[in-house]
Amino acid sequence: MLAISIQIAFALVTAAVAMSFWRLLRGPDAPNRILALDTLYINTIAILVLLGIHLGSALFFEAALLIALMGFIGTVALCKYLLRGDIIE
Amino acid sequence: MLDFLLSILVLTGASFAFIGSLGLIRLKDLYTRLHGPTKATTLGVGSLLIASAIYFSIYSEQISLHEFLITIFLFITAPVSAHLLAKAALHLGLPSLAEIPKAEEADQTEMTETVQTGATEAFEKNERIGSDNASPDEKARPAESKSITKTPRTPDQTQS
Amino acid sequence: MTRLLPHPVLTPVLVLIWLLLNNSINTGQILLGLIFGWAIPVLTIHFWPEAVSIRKPLVLLRYITVLFHDIIMANFTVARLILGNPDKLHPIFIKVPLDLTSDLAISLLANSITLTPGTLSARLSDDQSYLLVHALNETDPDTLVATIKQRYENPLKEIFESC
Numbered sequence: 248m249l250a251i252s253i254q255i256a257f258a259l260v261t262a263a264v265a266m267s268f269w270r271l272l273r274g275p276d277a278p279n280r281i282l283a284l285d286t287l288y289i290n291t292i293a294i295l296v297l298l299g300i301h302l303g304s305a306l307f308f309e310a311a312l313l314i315a316l317m318g319f320i321g322t323v324a325l326c327k328y329l330l331r332g333d334i335i336e
Numbered sequence: 337m338l339d340f341l342l343s344i345l346v347l348t349g350a351s352f353a354f355i356g357s358l359g360l361i362r363l364k365d366l367y368t369r370l371h372g373p374t375k376a377t378t379l380g381v382g383s384l385l386i387a388s389a390i391y392f393s394i395y396s397e398q399i400s401l402h403e404f405l406i407t408i409f410l411f412i413t414a415p416v417s418a419h420l421l422a423k424a425a426l427h428l429g430l431p432s433l434a435e436i437p438k439a440e441e442a443d444q445t446e447m448t449e450t451v452q453t454g455a456t457e458a459f460e461k462n463e464r465i466g467s468d469n470a471s472p473d474e475k476a477r478p479a480e481s482k483s484i485t486k487t488p489r490t491p492d493q494t495q496s
Numbered sequence: 497m498t499r500l501l502p503h504p505v506l507t508p509v510l511v512l513i514w515l516l517l518n519n520s521i522n523t524g525q526i527l528l529g530l531i532f533g534w535a536i537p538v539l540t541i542h543f544w545p546e547a548v549s550i551r552k553p554l555v556l557l558r559y560i561t562v563l564f565h566d567i568i569m570a571n572f573t574v575a576r577l578i579l580g581n582p583d584k585l586h587p588i589f590i591k592v593p594l595d596l597t598s599d600l601a602i603s604l605l606a607n608s609i610t611l612t613p614g615t616l617s618a619r620l621s622d623d624q625s626y627l628l629v630h631a632l633n634e635t636d637p638d639t640l641v642a643t644i645k646q647r648y649e650n651p652l653k654e655i656f657e658s659c
Contacts, residue, residue, distance in 0.1 A: 252343035256350035256384075263357035270360045270369075278366055278425045285417055286357055286373040289381055292406065293353045296384045297346070300391050308402060315406050319413040326420035330427055352571060359578040368587050370616055371574055371632045378611070379571040402519040415610035415617075422618035422630065433587050 253301050260297060264290045281325045288318030338394065345387035352380030365433045366425050374418040382407050503544065507533040552655050559651045566612040566647075573614055577633055589618070590637045592627045592644055601656040602627075608648045615640070 267290060271283035292311045299307035359372025385403040392400035426436070514529035515521060537544070550556055577585065592609075596602050606617040606627060614632035621628070634640055 249339045249342050249346070252347050256346045259350035259354040263354045266357040266361050276366075276428070276430065278421055278428065278430060279369070281424075282366065282369060282373065282421055283360060285421070286360060286377060289373065289377045289410070289414075290353055290357065292410075293349065293381050293384050296381070296388050296403075297350075300346070300388055303395065305392055305396070305400065308406075312406055312409075315409050315413075319409075319417060322417040323420060326417070326424045329424040330420075352575065355575045355578055359574075362578060362582050363585075364582060365587075367616070367618070367630045368582075368585060368632055370630075371614060372578055374610055374616065375567075375570050375574045376578070379567065398520070400519060402516050405513065405516045411611070412607070415607040418610050419606060419617050422616060426619055426628075432589075433585075436589055 249300075253297060256297055257294075257301075260290055260293045264294070277325075277329055281322060281329075284325075285318070285322045288314055288321075291318075338390075342387050342391060345383045345390070349380045349382070349384035349387065352376045352383070354380075356380060366430050367422060367432050370418050370422060374414050378410050378414045381410055503537040505550065506537050506544075509533075510536055550655060555651055556655050559648075559655065562647065562651075563608055563611070570612045570614065574632065577614065585633045586635055588631050588634050588637060590629045590631060590634070590640060592629050592641050594624060594626055595645075595649060596653060596656075597624075598656050601652045604656075605648055605652055608652075609644060612648075615644070 264287065267283045267286040271280055271287065274280055292314055295307045295311040295314070299305065299311075353376070356372045356376030359376065360369055363369045363372065385407045389400055389403040392403075510533040511526070511529040514532055515525060518525050594602065594605075596605060602620065602624060606620065609615050609617045609627070609629060614634065616630045616632075617627055618630045619628040629640075629644070631637075631640060
């Protein structure tokens with residue numbers, strides 16, 4: 248039963264990634280694209296966690312943690328750029 | 337029984353992640369779109385991570401709690417990035433379905449002085465050119481961006 | 497005392513994070529975590545402008561419970577709004593006047609607002625006198641302001657600001 252629901256969950260999260268990717272390509276402006284990137288990295292964490300359960304391996308945890316850290320820093324840096332026109336003041 | 341609980345957690349998590357991203361497509365302006373990812377996605381990934389913690393605690397020898405680290409981290413960072421995005425959008429004066437209070441617009445004009453404006457405007461124009469090329473059926477752009485999109489064509493004409 | 501242990505709240509948090517990161521509760525890891533938990537606040541003392549003091553831990557605990565309940569409810573509300581007709585939404589910007597003065601309390605309030613039902617903190621005014629909040633679907637701004645003040649701001653004021 249768990250195997251089937253993980254398959255369904257994979258389908259749902261992949262659709263979520265596809266939708267955020269659509270918003271990333273479509274724009275129409277910078278904040279919308281950053282928002283799409285933000286959603287994209289959170290969905291990627293979801294996929295990695297699912298993959299971890301599916302394959303029964305705890306190794307994916309580190310990757311998910313790193314993506315969470317880097318994604319947040321990336322979003323903040325891009326927003327700072329829009330607000331200030333500069334990342335490091 | 338345990339399988340049932342895990343399946344419920346996994347499916348709710350994935351559904352919330354799906355709905356959060358669906359909001360990106362269905363909603364009409366940036367400020368409403370921000371609501372989808374910040375809420376739906378945090379709980380979505382949160383319940384997936386709890387499912388993972390339960391799964392590994394039971395099927396491996398030791399108790400596995402490190403998934404909660406990601407959950408806590410996401411719950412702290414998601415509102416921060418949403419706040420910064422909303423702030424950036426207000427700063428750039430993005431169109432909104434809701435009426436933006438007057439004082440904020442005044443604040444913007446005070447803030448958009450000096451060197452900052454040059455960089456952000458250049459960035460905005462680049463964005464417009466990019467999206468114009470990508471989708472010609474987009475709504476009408478301001479007149480100035482049309483003149484910019486024409487400029488790349490002139491070298492071609494001189495060559496021919 | 498203040499030089500040896502500048503941030504009494506930060507140290508246990510760091511130990512906990514270290515143990516979670518290593519996913520074990522060996523004696524060795526606890527010791528190493530304690531060393532890090534002591535050394536990091538001492539070495540980075542200049543980066544921390546104000547010491548955090550929690551005046552009423554029980555109120556904080558209740559606040560966290562209320563917040564988690566609201567977050568789960570918020571998710572269902574927002575999911576229903578997204579799946580419904582987007583044209584029927586009534587988004588609005590609301591100014592929430594602030595009584596809080598400490599930076600930490602204000603940022604916690606802004607975070608709580610963003611995580612809960614259909615609201616999003618968009619901007620803090622330069623003089624920290626009000627918070628601009630965007631609501632996804634709200635027709636009654638006054639009730640929302642009252643709810644935010646009563647449900648989140650008052651407990652935060654109790655926890656972080658003596659009055």
